[in-house]
Amino acid sequence: MIAVGKLQLIFLITMLMVGCASVKLEPYRVPGSISSYVTIKDRPFRIGMSEYEKIVSIDRKRVDSKSRGVPEDVGLDHNDLKNVIVLAVGVRKLHIEACKFYFNVINIFFGSPWRCANSVIRLEASPGFQYRVRAILNKKDDYADFWIESIESGDKVIEPIRVLGLGSFRKFN
Amino acid sequence: MCLANLSFKLKSVRKLYFTTLIAYLLSLFLSSCAQTSRTITTGTPPQFENLALIASERLPGIERADSHIERAVEGIRPGATVGTMGGVVVGSAACGPWLFPICVLQFGLLGLLAGGVAGGALYSTTGLSEVDALYVNEALSRIDQERDFQQELIAHLELQLPPEIQSTPEQADVQVLAGLARINFIQRSRDEIQIEIFGLLAFSWEIENKHFATHTIGFKAGSKKEDIDTWLANDSKMFEVAIEEGIAELSSKMTSALLMLQRERGR
Numbered sequence: 001m002i003a004v005g006k007l008q009l010i011f012l013i014t015m016l017m018v019g020c021a022s023v024k025l026e027p028y029r030v031p032g033s034i035s036s037y038v039t040i041k042d043r044p045f046r047i048g049m050s051e052y053e054k055i056v057s058i059d060r061k062r063v064d065s066k067s068r069g070v071p072e073d074v075g076l077d078h079n080d081l082k083n084v085i086v087l088a089v090g091v092r093k094l095h096i097e098a099c100k101f102y103f104n105v106i107n108i109f110f111g112s113p114w115r116c117a118n119s120v121i122r123l124e125a126s127p128g129f130q131y132r133v134r135a136i137l138n139k140k141d142d143y144a145d146f147w148i149e150s151i152e153s154g155d156k157v158i159e160p161i162r163v164l165g166l167g168s169f170r171k172f173n
Numbered sequence: 174m175c176l177a178n179l180s181f182k183l184k185s186v187r188k189l190y191f192t193t194l195i196a197y198l199l200s201l202f203l204s205s206c207a208q209t210s211r212t213i214t215t216g217t218p219p220q221f222e223n224l225a226l227i228a229s230e231r232l233p234g235i236e237r238a239d240s241h242i243e244r245a246v247e248g249i250r251p252g253a254t255v256g257t258m259g260g261v262v263v264g265s266a267a268c269g270p271w272l273f274p275i276c277v278l279q280f281g282l283l284g285l286l287a288g289g290v291a292g293g294a295l296y297s298t299t300g301l302s303e304v305d306a307l308y309v310n311e312a313l314s315r316i317d318q319e320r321d322f323q324q325e326l327i328a329h330l331e332l333q334l335p336p337e338i339q340s341t342p343e344q345a346d347v348q349v350l351a352g353l354a355r356i357n358f359i360q361r362s363r364d365e366i367q368i369e370i371f372g373l374l375a376f377s378w379e380i381e382n383k384h385f386a387t388h389t390i391g392f393k394a395g396s397k398k399e400d401i402d403t404w405l406a407n408d409s410k411m412f413e414v415a416i417e418e419g420i421a422e423l424s425s426k427m428t429s430a431l432l433m434l435q436r437e438r439g440r
Contacts, residue, residue, distance in 0.1 A: 025302075093308060095304060118303075119307065120308050120310065120311035122408075
């Protein structure tokens with residue numbers, strides 16, 4: 001009985017320590033009280049995709065599934081509302097991760113077939129805009145380019161930022 | 174007979190060839206010796222009446238700060254000093270024909286806020302999270318693009334030093350290259366960081382005909398310790414403020430040192 005109690009205690013402490021170590025960023029929630037807002041769209045990972053670019057965090061707040069979509073009371077009117085993130089107008093910092101799947105037998109068994117790059121981009125979000133995150137990975141020359149464009153015009157609002165050196169996929173907390 | 178004659182001629186040609194080659198190499202060596210001025214690094218700083226302040230020019234082609242995130246991460250282990258910015262080698266374009274051999278020092282002032290290096294270095298297993306390192310990196314690379322801290326240091330010095338001791342490089346007793354050498358990130362606890370700014374005064378002066386002496390003095394200024402949340406709040410304004418304050422402190426220390434050396438000459 002005592003031994004089981006000790007084991008339970010050790011388990012609880014371990015879980016607590018693991019929990020403390022892994023949870024760092026608060027989740028990002030669409031600001032409810034904003035009067036002026038913009039939307040930004042990314043391409044988060046889905047099964048079957050060979051490449052994606054997703055917003056990992058906004059202003060050091062973790063983007064999860066609940067961070068996406070537009071609340072009913074916001075009253076936005078455009079076609080694809082499910083996959084957009086609402087931002088408050090002003091300076092926003094977006095942590096973007098871009099990954100591409102490179103098929104290689106050795107990598108599948110002894111590593112990751114995904115090659116990834118991360119960058120934080122500073123966006124001065126202006127009202128009335130709908131933005132889209134874009135990235136291109138180049139395995140041969142070992143770099144990734146990140147930029148942000150306007151969905152309406154397709155123009156780049158942030159010129160490409162180059163990150164040298166592609167790493168392997170890893171989970172950010 | 175004919176073969177022996179041919180062999181003799183070949184030997185003569187070979188001898189003539191080697192003699193000419195040696196003479197040519199010797200003349201090259203001598204001419205280079207005559208043109209090269211000698212530089213001696215001395216253990217004592219110079220004393221002078223007037224000086225010329227020199228700034229390293231900003232060179233194009235420095236990579237964006239966030240270029241080295243992944244590579245800089247490798248090999249970094251937790252410790253007191255978790256990251257150093259700077260060390261980007263300055264090209265020879267910073268040296269002009271009128272300069273004393275001070276330009277050979279090339280202590281890598283440019284690209285001081287190569288934030289990628291800092292961002293990567295800040296990330297370690299027990300240090301800042303990789304996400305925070307990326308945000309720090311963004312802040313530093315933006316500051317690096319918007320500000321020219323090297324030039325700001327020179328402007329501070331030019332303002333603080335009395336005009337009568339400032340002269341042109343051609344007429345001054347000593348040339349002084351003033352600059353920021355590097356910025357260190359000091360991690361005091363898990364999420365608390367401090368930055369230390371290092372500056373240098375590199376002196377160069379002619380001791381006799383075409384012989385020059387150099388001497389370098391280092392300076393240090395430190396920011397206050399703050400939590401990473403504070404550093405990154407308000408669009409990471411605190412980094413900019415801390416560097417501004419560090420430069421002001423460095424320039425005050427540099428001015429005092431320069432005035433002290435100048436006064437010693439006057440005694």
